[in-house]
Amino acid sequence: MKQQTKQQTQRPGLYVEARIRAELDELWAxxxxxxxxQRWDLRFTEITYLxxxxxEPQHFRYATRVLPFVTVAGTGISAGERRRPDGTRTSALRFASPHPLSLLAEGSGYWRYVPTEDGVRFVTGYDYRPRWGRFGALADRLAFRPLMGWATAWSFDRLRLWLERGITPERALLQGLGEVLLRLLAVxxxxxxxxMTALATAAVALMLPPLPTTPAARRCLRTPPERSRAHAPRILARLATPQEQQQS
Known part of the structure; x- marks a missing residue:
């Protein structure tokens, strides 16, 4: 188990990077x-600090509404480094969900904030262990993991629009849904x-770039660039695992 956790820490399964033209303090906040x-991150419906x-590290509860009357909840622990010698900031967390409907059993991840000449390079890397045995592993590989990667990247771009253009996350979501609806209506x-033109119309609707004011996962980098520090920060190793939290 320790070896598996170490491998997840060193090589996060999902990676997303966004370049955001904003002040570091505001992005941090x-x-x-x-x-x-919870306003901009599509993966969470509610986040509560304990x-x-x-x-001490910060313990928290999170919840995600997967269906109108079904909410999957979990707990986690996080810690951040707001002042680092190289000017960057980091935040790391471990999380777990005991909910039987949650494919995600437990995992860990980090955020890295790297100042640039015109803003911040905002990076996340995380991985998790799915439940439900072989079926869960297959469902994760074919559907859930790609969906989580897309949701993370889409959320990062929604955050970018909020900071750069003042477009609130709620407005960005409505605009994104509206644009998808218009494309479907065109098809x-x-x-x-x-x-006779239906196939061509569908191809155009699929490939046409979103409006500049609409969030898009494609604007984010999804693989670590060469020579980039894609490993998790050391602070992650100091956070208790879900098993250790239960024993303490």
Whole structure:
């Protein structure tokens, strides 16, 4: 188990990077404050920090609504380094969900904030262990993991639009849904009124870039660049695993 955790820490299964033209302090606030974080991150419906002493890591609860009346919840522990000698900042966490409907059993990850000439290079890497045995592993590889990668990248771009253009996460979501609906209607109209062009219309609707004000996962880097530090920060090793949290 320790070897598996170590491998996950060194080689995160999912990687997303966004270049954001914003002040580092403001990016930190909108990613570290639960009320702001849950607004732009598609992976979470609610994030709540639990009481703690000043020098202790932060424990939290999270919840994700997967269906109108079904919410999957879990707990985690996080810690951040706001002042580093090289000017960067980091945040690391471990998390777990005991909910039987949660494919994600437990995992760990990090955020890295790297100042640039015109903003911040915002990076995340994380991995997790799926449950449900072989079926869960297959479902994760074919559907859940790609979906999580897309949701992370889409959320990062929604955060970027909030910081750079002042487009609120709620407005960005509505605009994204509206754009998808318009593309589907265009394909449907072609099928009904111009069947010979339906295939071409569908291809255009799929490949046409989103509007500049609409979040898009494709704007984020999904693989670590060469010679980039894609490994997890050392602070992650100091956080208790879910098993250790239960024993303490």
């Amino acid at each position: 909108r990613t570290q404050e639960p009320a702001r974080h 009481p703690k002493a000043e020098d 449907l109209a072609a099928v009904l009124f111009a069947p």
